[in-house]
Amino acid sequence: MQYLNNFKRIYSLLYFFTLKELKERYKQAYFGFAWMLLVPIVTMATFYFIxxxxxxxxxxxxxxxxxxxxxxxxxxxxxxxxxxxALSGNANLIRKTVFPKHLLILANLNSNFFSYIFSLALISLYLIMSTGFQFRFFLYIPLSLCFFAYSFFFSAPLSYLYIKYRDIKPISDLFIFLLFYAT
Incomplete structure (x- = not known):
C-alpha cells in the first residue's frame, strides 16, 4: 500500500512539474502554446522551400x-x-524540498513530448487519409516510448554534470548542432 501511495505522490509531482514547465515556457508569449507547433512548421516550410x-x-x-x-x-x-x-535552473526548489531530482528532467521531457505528439498526430492523420488505417501505425507507441527513454538517458547525465561543469551546456549545444547536420 505504501508503494501505491508513493507512486501517486510521485505521479502528481511529475504532473505538477510538467504543467509548471509548460506554463513557464510560454508565459507572456503572445502566441503561447502555438509556439509548440509554429517552430517545427516554420522549420519544415524552410527546408521544404530549400x-x-x-x-x-x-x-x-x-x-x-x-x-x-x-x-x-x-x-x-x-x-x-x-x-x-533543468537541475541548476531549479536549484532553489531542490535546496528547499526533498523529492526525486530526476522528476525535473522528466517534466521537461514531458513538455517537449506534447509537441512531438502533435507532430505524430499530423503524420498519422496524413497517413490514414492517404493509405487508410493500418495496424503498423501502432508501432509509433513503443517507438515513441523508446525514444523518450533514450532522450532521458542521454540528457539526465548532462543535467547532473552541468551542476559542476558549466562548459557542458555549450558543448552539448554544439554537439546537437553538429548531430543535426550529421544525420
Whole structure:
C-alpha cells in the first residue's frame, strides 16, 4: 500500500512539474502554446522551400517525409538542450524540498513530448487519409516510448554534470548542432 501511495505522490509531482514547465515556457508569449507547433512548421516550410525550389530533390510526399524526420529530432534536441540546465535552473526548489531530482528532467521531457505528439498526430492523420488505417501505425507507441527513454538517458547525465561543469551546456549545444547536420 505504501508503494501505491508513493507512486501517486510521485505521479502528481511529475504532473505538477510538467504543467509548471509548460506554463513557464510560454508565459507572456503572445502566441503561447502555438509556439509548440509554429517552430517545427516554420522549420519544415524552410527546408521544404530549400529542397524543392533552390536545390530540387525528388522525394514522394516530401512534406510528410520531412515532418517525420524533424518531429523526433525537435523532441530530442529540445529535450537535451533544455534538460542540461533543468537541475541548476531549479536549484532553489531542490535546496528547499526533498523529492526525486530526476522528476525535473522528466517534466521537461514531458513538455517537449506534447509537441512531438502533435507532430505524430499530423503524420498519422496524413497517413490514414492517404493509405487508410493500418495496424503498423501502432508501432509509433513503443517507438515513441523508446525514444523518450533514450532522450532521458542521454540528457539526465548532462543535467547532473552541468551542476559542476558549466562548459557542458555549450558543448552539448554544439554537439546537437553538429548531430543535426550529421544525420
Amino acid at each position: 529542397f524543392t525550389k533552390i536545390f530540387p530533390i525528388e522525394v514522394k510526399n516530401y512534406p510528410i517525409y520531412l515532418l517525420s524526420g524533424l518531429a523526433p529530432w525537435f523532441f530530442f534536441s529540445n529535450g537535451v538542450t533544455q534538460n542540461t540546465t
